[in-house]
Amino acid sequence: MGHTLFGALGLFSLNILLYCGHAQGALKLGTSSLKAPFMQIQQHGEQPIRSRSCSSLKSTKLRNTSWRTKLRRESLLHLAISFGVLGLNNVENPSYVPQSVLTVSPSWTSPGDSVTLTCSVEPPSAGWRFFWYKAVPKGSIAYTYELLAGGTTGTEQDSYIIHGQTHTAGYKCRAGRGDPVFYTQNSDLKFVWSGGVNPAASLTVSPHRLQHFSTESLSLICEGNSAEWRVKKADEDGKRSICSKWGAMNGSTCNTDTRASSGVYWCESETQSSNAANITIHRESVTLHCRHGDQRKEKNADFYKDKTLIEMDTNHQHTHEITISLMSDGSSYKCRFKD
Ligand SMILES: *[C@@H]1O[C@H](CO)[C@@H](O)[C@H](O)[C@H]1NC(C)=O
Numbered sequence: 605m606g607h608t609l610f611g612a613l614g615l616f617s618l619n620i621l622l623y624c625g626h627a628q629g630a631l632k633l634g635t636s637s638l639k640a641p642f643m644q645i646q647q648h649g650e651q652p653i654r655s656r657s658c659s660s661l662k663s664t665k666l667r668n669t670s671w672r673t674k675l676r677r678e679s680l681l682h683l684a685i686s687f688g689v690l691g692l693n694n695v696e697n698p699s700y701v702p703q704s705v706l707t708v709s710p711s712w713t714s715p716g717d718s719v720t721l722t723c724s725v726e727p728p729s730a731g732w733r734f735f736w737y738k739a740v741p742k743g744s745i746a747y748t749y750e751l752l753a754g755g756t757t758g759t760e761q762d763s764y765i766i767h768g769q770t771h772t773a774g775y776k777c778r779a780g781r782g783d784p785v786f787y788t789q790n791s792d793l794k795f796v797w798s799g800g801v802n803p804a805a806s807l808t809v810s811p812h813r814l815q816h817f818s819t820e821s822l823s824l825i826c827e828g829n830s831a832e833w834r835v836k837k838a839d840e841d842g843k844r845s846i847c848s849k850w851g852a853m854n855g856s857t858c859n860t861d862t863r864a865s866s867g868v869y870w871c872e873s874e875t876q877s878s879n880a881a882n883i884t885i886h887r888e889s890v891t892l893h894c895r896h897g898d899q900r901k902e903k904n905a906d907f908y909k910d911k912t913l914i915e916m917d918t919n920h921q922h923t924h925e926i927t928i929s930l931m932s933d934g935s936s937y938k939c940r941f942k943d
């Protein structure tokens with residue numbers, strides 16, 4: 605996989621989203637809130653370059669010659685595809701690209717289990733072929749997508765069975781029909797969680813409980829065949845984040861802080877994924893004290909949450925403290941004494 609070229613063409617405010625295609629089995633997504641046509645180009649491991657429009661693609665300032673040559677060749681092909689798709693899309697429905705929805709069953713597995721992926725198109729219609737992708741970690745949070753067997757022609761069946769699932773893995777699907785192929789939007793990324801131990805990649809939670817309080821730090825320890833682990837979390841809405849959002853890495857261990865919240869946690873390297881742990885973290889309230897260097901001065905303290913004043917100390921008792929419930933992740937609190 606050298607580099608990936610992908611493009612998204614949105615037509616003014618019609619909210620049309622098109623994928624100019626995928627190269628070498630890697631797939632990238634655009635967003636559906638585009639206001640003007642643009643094309644985005646990304647080389648693995650680098651920041652995406654966004655051109656003003658698809659037609660200005662050729663003049664994008666790309667310094668790397670070998671990459672530029674290949675890009676020019678592919679951009680013409682992909683532009684052709686995108687305009688082809690646009691034409692077809694206009695015939696089908698000018699302002700709507702259907703969505704693929706993926707379900708995985710079961711969502712928790714033991715090593716060796718079979719997993720069934722099912723893809724449906726919203727709103728439902730006939731004549732689709734289905735394309736199945738497996739997420740491959742790339743960088744700290746991103747994934748690239750590898751086409752599963754079933755290949756570039758897709759499968760006629762709207763379900764796909766993975767035999768002998770051994771570890772946590774993410775999947776996506778999309779459907780396509782016609783010639784040139786008109787694709788739906790990609791489904792969300794869905795994970796199949798492995799509850800079983802995989803010696804090549806394992807997550808240990810210390811202290812060993814699945815119910816915790818946000819005020820105690822947890823150690824999420826990654827072990828196995830990698831020198832570089834990332835500890836990841838998926839919350840109830842499927843939103844993913846990495847250790848630095850709610851803790852700090854020390855070697856292969858993530859030590860959580862008070863920002864950690866309930867979710868499914870697992871370890872990942874470029875090639876391995878560990879078992880996952882569904883951890884419930886109860887949030888408590890805490891009392892914040894505001895101290896002044898000069899203890900004798902009787903002053904009022906104001907408290908700020910993310911730079912917004914939340915409490916003025918007006919009771920003249922100068923307690924200099926407030927109690928907050930640790931409901932929100934990652935808020936920063938500050939106090940200030942009034943002169
Ligand atoms: C240009 O791209 C090629 C292929 O991706 C890469 O091997 C090479 O190091 C790049 N050259 C520069 C100067 O960035």
Ligand SMILES: *[C@@H]1O[C@H](CO)[C@@H](O)[C@H](O)[C@H]1NC(C)=O
Binds near residue numbers: 855
């Ligand atoms: C990282 O872990 C090692 C070994 O457990 C420990 O000695 C060290 O103090 C830790 N470093 C930090 C910054 O916590």
Ligand SMILES: *[C@@H]1O[C@H](CO)[C@@H](O)[C@H](O)[C@H]1NC(C)=O
Binds near residue numbers: 868882883884
């Ligand atoms: C994790 O556990 C909670 C509480 O038992 C449950 O509601 C939730 O569905 C579980 N999440 C997953 C992904 O299984």
